[in-house]
Amino acid sequence: MTAWTDATDGKPVVRERGRRRGTVLTSVAVLLAAGIAGHRLIPNVRGMGSLIDTAVPYAVLVLPPLLLAALLRRSRAALAAVGLPAAVWTVLVGLPWLPVGGGGPVQFRVASQNLMAGNPEPLSTVTALLRGGPDLVALEEIGDDDRAAVADALRAGYPYRAGVSTVGLWSRFPIREEVGVDTGLGWTRALRAVVSVPGGDVAVYVVHLGSARAGATGLRDRGVRMLADRVRRDPAPQLIVLGDLNTAPTDRIIGPLTSQLADAQAQAGTGPGFTWPARLPLTRPDQVLYRGLTAAAAGTVRTPASDHRAVTAGFRR
Numbered sequence: 001m002t003a004w005t006d007a008t009d010g011k012p013v014v015r016e017r018g019r020r021r022g023t024v025l026t027s028v029a030v031l032l033a034a035g036i037a038g039h040r041l042i043p044n045v046r047g048m049g050s051l052i053d054t055a056v057p058y059a060v061l062v063l064p065p066l067l068l069a070a071l072l073r074r075s076r077a078a079l080a081a082v083g084l085p086a087a088v089w090t091v092l093v094g095l096p097w098l099p100v101g102g103g104g105p106v107q108f109r110v111a112s113q114n115l116m117a118g119n120p121e122p123l124s125t126v127t128a129l130l131r132g133g134p135d136l137v138a139l140e141e142i143g144d145d146d147r148a149a150v151a152d153a154l155r156a157g158y159p160y161r162a163g164v165s166t167v168g169l170w171s172r173f174p175i176r177e178e179v180g181v182d183t184g185l186g187w188t189r190a191l192r193a194v195v196s197v198p199g200g201d202v203a204v205y206v207v208h209l210g211s212a213r214a215g216a217t218g219l220r221d222r223g224v225r226m227l228a229d230r231v232r233r234d235p236a237p238q239l240i241v242l243g244d245l246n247t248a249p250t251d252r253i254i255g256p257l258t259s260q261l262a263d264a265q266a267q268a269g270t271g272p273g274f275t276w277p278a279r280l281p282l283t284r285p286d287q288v289l290y291r292g293l294t295a296a297a298a299g300t301v302r303t304p305a306s307d308h309r310a311v312t313a314g315f316r317r
Contacts, residue, residue, distance in 0.1 A: 022075025029066055029081035032059060033088045040252045047217035054248040054283055057093050057272060059085065093250070099298075102268030106296045106314035108173070108197045112138040112242040112286060113301075114208070114308035115146070117166075121305040122146040126153050128303040129310050136195065137170040138242040140208040162193040167206045167243065173197050181230060183223035185210055190227070190243070194236070199317040202293070203236035207243035220246045221253050228256035238292035238317065244308065248283045261289035264313035269298035275309040278302065288313040 036059050042049050063086055070078035111134035115122055122143070129137065137158060142150060143166070150168075151161070158170035162178035165188055169175070174196045181190035190207040207227060210219030224247060231239065241261060247254045249263060265273035265288065274281030281300075288298065288311050297314035 022070070022073050022078045025066060025070050025073065025075060025078035026081040029078065029085055032062060032066075033085035035059070036085055036088045036092060044252065046215040047212065048214070050212065050217055050221075050247070050251050050253055051214055053251040053253075056250050058282075060089050060093070063089070096266055097271050099268050099270055100266070101294070102296055102298070104294070104296050105316055107199065107316040108135040109297075109312065109314045110134055110136040110138070110204075110240060110242060110288060111301070111310055111312045112140070112206070112244075112288060113303060113310040114140045114244045114286060114306060115142055115150070116306040116308065117141045117143050119143065119146065119305050122150055123153055125303045125305045126150055129301060130157070132301060132312055134312065135172045135197070136204065136242075138167070138204075138206040139170075140167050140206070140244045142166050142168055160195075162191055162206075164188050164191045167191060167208050169193050169195075169204060169206045169242075171195050176201065181205065181207070182226065183207065183209055184226050185219065185223065192230075192234075197317075200238070201236070203234055203239040205231070205239070205241045205243070207241060207245060209244070209246045212246045217253070224253050225256055228260065231257065231260055236292075239290065240293070240315075241287065241289040242311075243287065244285055245287050246285045248285065249287070257289060261291050262295065264288040264290060264295040264298040264315075265311070267298070268295035268313065273298070273300050273311065275300055275311060276307065278307050278309050281309060284311075286311045290315065293317060 039052050039056050042052055066082045070082055111129055113129050154170045160171040160175040162169045162175050164180040175193050177194040179192050180188040181192050183190050193204050194201050195204050209223035212220035274284050275286040286308055293315045295313055296316055299312050301310040303310050
């Protein structure tokens, strides 16, 4: 707070710069809290709503600078206000990163990997993926040049296979049915298979939805809706969706799926389970969603050569 003498009448004049700056910081903190809490109310014009939804976890990075500024200004109001977005972020983003279930016996394990088109070492990627001992292996973006080599590498341990275009499923257990699934791409890049896991059948979807970029999410959005409708009509009581859905768990667009299916990472994993880009993951487009089962474990695997990390989960009936 700075005081000086007015040039006209000699009376002291007080400029409350510190208080005003504290008011600005308080306003910023309140607006940040409102943005975190109401991000899904922001109109999704040209995919900007989806982009904001995906970025919500990173709102936490704004909190340290706000806290430091409040301390430097010695503003009690600003310090208290910074606690508001911190609390909102913790409840809406941080706590869901803690498992609410998990543990106990595992009857079978699944793994899903976007192999990456043009992968220079696809066999290295697959070999690393298999170290966790999955019983079902889903692969997306299998290149034409890699298809035979990948199939040879998996044949001995996974005698049962279903595949369509660039996605495939390999299983230790018998696959009784398989069919392609339309997700609105104009070509089939998803499949549904019925796998006879211990204790009975499970319907397994392997999916690679359309890409999403800022201002261009229509193809992905349509794919989510079509997949959600297909899952809604699926009579299988036990069902798993594996693959690269090109949408983050915080994105409103995934709602039609997550309203029907549980997220294995949220139920039995720890942390956000980010998978892309592999070197420094910032989001999780790769998903394991399910119903009618119990998720006992979930996580990610850093595999070489791909631009995605793999997702894994362990289930019991």
